[in-house]
Amino acid sequence: MSTIRKTQMPDPTLVHPEPVVPETRAGAAFRYVAAATRLSIGWVFLWAFLDKLLALGFSTGRDPETGAVDRFGDAAWINGASPTEGFLQFGTEGKVLHDVFASGFFAGAWADWVFMLGLLGLGLSLILGIGMRIGAVSGSLLLVFMWLAELRLENNPFMDDHIVYALVIVMLTLAGAGHTLGLGKQWEKLPVVARNPWLR
Numbered sequence: 001m002s003t004i005r006k007t008q009m010p011d012p013t014l015v016h017p018e019p020v021v022p023e024t025r026a027g028a029a030f031r032y033v034a035a036a037t038r039l040s041i042g043w044v045f046l047w048a049f050l051d052k053l054l055a056l057g058f059s060t061g062r063d064p065e066t067g068a069v070d071r072f073g074d075a076a077w078i079n080g081a082s083p084t085e086g087f088l089q090f091g092t093e094g095k096v097l098h099d100v101f102a103s104g105f106f107a108g109a110w111a112d113w114v115f116m117l118g119l120l121g122l123g124l125s126l127i128l129g130i131g132m133r134i135g136a137v138s139g140s141l142l143l144v145f146m147w148l149a150e151l152r153l154e155n156n157p158f159m160d161d162h163i164v165y166a167l168v169i170v171m172l173t174l175a176g177a178g179h180t181l182g183l184g185k186q187w188e189k190l191p192v193v194a195r196n197p198w199l200r
Helices: 025-054 085-091 109-128 132-149 161-174 184-189 191-195
Strands: none
Touching (some): 025 109, 025 161, 109 132, 109 161, 132 161
16 A cells, blocks of 8 residues: 655745855956946936036037027026927938927927936936836837937938947846945835836
8 A cells, every 4th residue: 555645845934045156356347337337327317307407508508509608598498498399390300200200299398398307217217226127118218219310310320329328228227237336225125116026
């Protein structure tokens, strides 16, 4: 007569810590280079937001013909200027999708708000190292739309810095670059983020 042997199942309440693997020099170097890249790209987007918000005289608030600077002047978003209208109306002239981007659908206050909040959100996400999944998705969409607006590129058939930025942001997110020189680890421990991984 055969006996039935019960297989003992492991207790799911027991925590089995993962083995600690020492970090190599190359791994540490990659983490810090990724963090520096994250901070640099974050600053690019945050600065673009501030320059358009306040017309600081870099790409916004400077007369292209005379070079005269009107800081905090008429070109500032806080003074009612549109941060997207000039580019959509005149910057896309001769481009493949000029009629689409210069149309009434893309022109208007909603486009300004989406654009400016996109710049601010992506800049803060990258600089702080938090919410990078949302930042990667929304930032990539913003960059792809900017790429589409500039199609018929001057220096390349299809590749430009918008696509490169989008790919780098996705790569940094996948690499967990917000954990080094950022608040990514603390952010991921928040209960709401732990319950909703898409917020990481």
